[in-house]
Amino acid sequence: QGQLLAKSWSSLFGGAALRGPIYSFNGRNVLADPLWPHRLAWHGSTPRGGHARRWDCQGWRSSGTAQGMASALGEGRLLAGQRHNCSTP
Numbered sequence: 001q002g003q004l005l006a007k008s009w010s011s012l013f014g015g016a017a018l019r020g021p022i023y024s025f026n027g028r029n030v031l032a033d034p035l036w037p038h039r040l041a042w043h044g045s046t047p048r049g050g051h052a053r054r055w056d057c058q059g060w061r062s063s064g065t066a067q068g069m070a071s072a073l074g075e076g077r078l079l080a081g082q083r084h085n086c087s088t089p
Contacts, residue, residue, distance in 0.1 A: 013049075013079050022073060031073060038088055040070040047079050057086040 003020045006012040021029040030036040044056030046069075057068035064086065071081040 013077065038084075039073045040084060040088070041073050041078055041081075042068060042070045042084075043079065043081060044069050045079050045081070047081075049079055055083055060086040062087065 001021075001023055005020070005022065022031055024030050024033075024036070028035060030039055042057070044052050044058070046052050052069045055067055055069045057066055060066045060068070066086045067083040068086050069081040070084045070088075071078050
């Protein structure tokens, strides 16, 4: 929607808080909308940006207990993720 999310590429991943609202593909503000209770960015990456092979939710099924890497959007460290159950909405 034409809004600046971060001042630089490095600030996006290095700890600076994201600016303004972040919109889902259907136009909802994920930082304020109750449809997004956990406000996570799912990425399946290591903190250095590599593929976290065991933690990417690939092959996940709704009855499974697999975990994937995701980061809280409000923290400003998108690749600092923690493991979350792949069933988490």
